Every structure is written in C-alpha cells, then in structure tokens.
Amino acid sequence: MEKLFEKFYQKLHHVSLQFIRSEYNKIHWNARLIGIKGARGVGKTTLILQHIKKTHTLNEQVLYISLDDIWFSGHSLVELADIFVKRGGKYLYLDEVHKYKNWSVEIKNIYDDHPELHIIFTGSSLLEILNSRADLSRRAVVFSLQGLSFREYLAFTQNLSIKPITLDDIIHHHITISNEILKKIKPLRYFSHYLKNGYYPFFKEEEELYHIRIEEILNMILQIELPLTRGTDIAYIHKLKKLLLIIAESAPFIPNISKLSERIGINRNTLIVYLTHLKDAGVIHMLYKDASGITRLQKPDKIFIENTNLSWAIHPSHPNVGNLRETFFVNQLNKNHLVTIPQHADFLINNNYIFEIGGKNKSKTQINTYKKKAFIALDDIEYGSENKIPLWMFGFLY
DSSP: OHHHHHHHHHHHHTOOOSOOOGGGGGSOTTSSEEEEEOOTTSSHHHHHHHHHHHHOOSSTTEEEEETTSGGGGSSOHHHHHHHHHHTTOOEEEEEOGGGSTTHHHHHHHHHHHOTTOEEEEEEOTTOOTTTSTTOGGGTOEEEEOOOOOHHHHHHHHHOOOOOOOOHHHHHHHHHHHHHHHHTTOOTHHHHHHHHHHOSSGGGGTOGGGHHHHHHHHHHHIIIIIHHHHHOOOGGGHHHHHHHHHHHHTSSSBOOOHHHHHHHHTOOHHHHHHHHHHHHHTTSEEEEOSOOTTOOTTOOOSEEEESSHHHHHHHSTTOOOHHHHHHHHHHHHHHTTSOEEOOSSSSEEETTTEEEEEEOTTOOSGGGGGGGGGEEEEETTOSOOBTTEEEGGGGGGOO
C-alpha cells in the first residue's frame, strides 16, 4: 500500500496549477460518487490531480491510483478500498477504470459498503454508466470532458483571460465581441496552429511528436478499447483506419453506406454498428437530418472526424480545408448544442439557426431563402457584418 502512495505523490509533484480547464468549475466535486469520461488524451488525469493538489492536504485520507497499476494483478479494487478506509481514507481517486474488469460492480459495492468514502473515477468515452452491469446511473454524477476549445488554447498558450461566450451572444453581438477580443489578441495569428496542434493538452510537451502521440491514442482506441468494451473484431482495424482516412480527406463526408461497405470490405449493418462505436469512442461525429428517434442501424447523413488535430494525424499530407472548417465548427458546437443537417445548408443548430461554413469570399446565396435566422461562419476574417460571423469565434463557446 505504501508503494501506491509513493507513486501517487510522485505523479502529483509534476502537476501544474498554472492552467486549469474551465470545465473544472462545472464538476460537483462534493458529490460522493463522480465519474469523468472522455476520449484519450483530453486531460482527465490532469484534471483530477489538479483537484487533489488544490483541495487536499497530503495524508492517508487521500489516494489516487490508476486501475492499470500492476498492484491489481494480485489485489482487487474492493480490497484496496477496504484497506484504505480502515487506515482512515476518505477520498479515493480511480483513474482509467475501463482497464479493470467488472469495475462498475466493484465501485457500486464500495459505494454501498463505505458511506463515508468519496469516490472520483475517470474512464474512456466508451464507459456505459447506465447500461453497465451495476447501473451506476442512480449513484454517480457523470461529466464528459473533451479537448481544448480555441478559447482554452489561447488561455493556455497566451494567458488570455476571456470567459466562454454563449451562442446567442455570438449570433447577436459578434461585432462587439470581435472588437473586445481583438483589443487583447489577434485570433487568426493562432487559429491555424490550433486546428493542427492545439486540441489535446499535451501539445506543449514535445510538439514534434504531437501527431505521433495522437496516432498512438487512435491505435489504443482501435486495438484495445473497442475490442475490450464493444467486442469489435481486431481483424477489421485496418479497414476502420481506411474508413477514417476517407472521412478525413472528404469535404465533407456524405456516406453512401452500400458503396462504402463494398469499398472497405465490411457488410452494411456491421459498418453502421462500427461507425456508432467510433462515435462513442470520440473518434468521429455522426450527424442526421432528424436527430429524434435515431435507430441503431440508421445511416448518418454526414460524418466528421471528431476534431481537426485528429484529422491532421490521420491525413498528414493535408486534410481538405473545407472539411477542417466544418470539423472545427461541429466539434465546438456539438458539446452543448444540437447539430443536425438541414435541407439546403451545412448545419442546423438547436432546430433554430441555419449555418453555412466557408472561406472569406463565400456568398450568401445558399442561405438567402432562410432569411433572418441564417448565418455564414467565415474563415480568415477578424470581424463579421450582419449575418457573417468569424469562424474562429465559435471556438469561444466553452
């Protein structure tokens, strides 16, 4: 047990409090059972270690451990909790729970057997809290974490202090907002770098190895997490990689499922199921014309890679610029808004706002029929006018 505390203290020593995600303040840290889920590399471990460093005095009441630790080759999670509580433990932080078999059942038992213990756990986007064998949905407060927004990237790299901006404020006050932001920073100076290298918080560590690390994350998802949590066939991994390359190089990708299944060698129904798994794993976004009543085998109307940095890692020669713009927009909006596909434009947001995405010279032709609630998000402009809004500004939503 002492070795576990030693590893914990060593890890905590290297954690910086210089930059803390704004999502930190949305987590109800006082709840007795908290889950934080998200794709690999988005900063879940750092977030809980920062919370420990900010909140706790280091003593035997607090322990952090990753559930892939070799200690668990000879011990169970229930055993750990029992020993920890008997030694006065009150706060147990469990990282990477998806790597531990029957994690949900044991956490449920620990929660029920030790009412004085607070448990905070992190895991893959693929965690099924509601459908797990233990059904932790009635006990756990679960939060989802995604990569850095453009606003957070600027805060991290340029010490820019600007609060998140609501979608309604962007739509109705974008000119005023542009003025205020441009007094502090030139967003376009950093935007292209963010699209390529700024989504995952580890980009500052070794930038020359950044996309290699993203590839490693993708390989871990395809080769380990999906087979482990969704039972995907390892023999299909190279076909899934081929599929992701096709999506990354399209502008955007509008799937013909029958032709696609023939092209990559996976039957239609299996392909749609695997697309759903990729979405759940935080690898792609699937958008529909009608988001209500989506069935398990319903084909999506558009597919995007989850974020632009992942697009660059999948297609390093140069992803399609139109695809990158739309991928960025979907990524930043999809976190807190309903994004669907309208009849004659790129996106419909919250069943209320129509959006076209493009470069600075894109015309309003496609949105003219929509009148008041239609907008164009334009790349390469600092200021907008009327219903033309700078694309970069949608990176300030969270």
